[in-house]
Amino acid sequence: MYCLADCNNFFVSCERLYDPTLNGRPVVVLSNNDGCVIARSNEAKAMGIPMGCPAFQIKKHIGTARLNDVIQLSARHTLYHDISLRIMSLLGRSCERLEVYSVDEAFFQAPFNDPVKDEQFLRDLVAKIYKYVGIPVSIGYAPTRTLAKIASRIAKKNPDTTQGVYGLTSQHLIDSALVKTDISDVWGIGRRLTEALRNRGVGSAAQFVQYPNSLVRSLFNITVAHTHAELKGIDCTAASPVTVAHKSIMNSRTFGTLITSRNEVQAAVVHFAEHCSRQLRSEGSVAGTVMVYVRGDRYREDVPFYSNSCQLNLATPSSSALTIVHYALQAFSCIFKEGFGYRKAGVMLLNIKPETMVQLNLFDKEDHNKQNRLMRAIDHINTRYATQAVNLASTSAKGEWKPRQQHLNQSAQSALHIYSGMVASSKKKSSL
């Protein structure tokens, strides 16, 4: 049996951890630039605020009168990531074959193959996570991942009857869950597929399961066929294994304002490239390709729009910030055009492989060993003291591109400073 542990309203729960005055109130967490709603408390969901809703459209959904009741917070991903690590490490110590699926979700195997014992084990797990980390979690379990997803939704939506744990442990339970599951709520069925399936009279997961295999395969692709099989209890894991190493690494931002200065956009690109290279090194990988893109403001009609990207292959795959930034700058100068406003830029690393598999280029003049030693030293300093203790000089422009964060929770912020102090000192200890 697959279990899926899913944190409830994760980002909001993280904010509440550091500011209990948020409990019981409608809270939303906003994306970078305070742009869109990316997490909602149950109270905010009940008011009718949709997921992904642009912040300025919230009032359209709930009415201007109730707008002041909603607490809007800027996201603090570093904090959420850290809390996620604590939950995942706790799960890793308690469960078999943990697969971290996202910042707030993880699959693992039920330990006993016995519905009564498994249920008790999972209830204890939910209680343990709440006790040691403080985040409410729901767990669903079923014969396949796709069904476990459905089970966890049921657990989350019915906390009173399920106490946060629900298992699809018999065909009877599976059948009745599928009848109540809208086709759009099935994992792997998005907007377009929902529309295509509805047009063929398929509105629920139960109706989808009844649809003939041959038709599913001929009308759609192999991914949809797998989802179809998983709903019937056939595990398709072998066909789509959960990958561990990243195949691409990206860092990009929408800027706080429209930027025209070449230096400013370039500083952002350097920052993204350096950030990507750091992640690459932390995974023990190298990249063979660097891609850079820039883009104007797609919502503004009063200024000319320009968007472009450029991809360059490295002479020798590398993870050195110096090399990655060098190529990123080269790509950037190919696509930057004066006279346009820029609202977003990003860097993406592709053709990623383990650093042990690098094939040296005969004509490459770089001294890789020297660069690797330098990078190790910089990473060591940044791990020990602060993320930005040492960085490349070319990142330091005015920082106009930095996004807006006007809704940081101040009371939680001070609690966080105390906490980051604790982390820094514990890091020092561990390195000693």
Added chain:
DNA sequence: TCTGGGGTCCTAGGACCC
């Protein structure tokens, strides 16, 4: 005024090979 960021997989079509 205001609209996120970071990933994966699949498919069709083109280029190229023998």
Added chain:
DNA sequence: TCTGGGGTCCTAGGACCC
């Protein structure tokens, strides 16, 4: 006039996920 058969690899674009 007339133009095969079988295969691989790469890429762009689309769809999905959180």
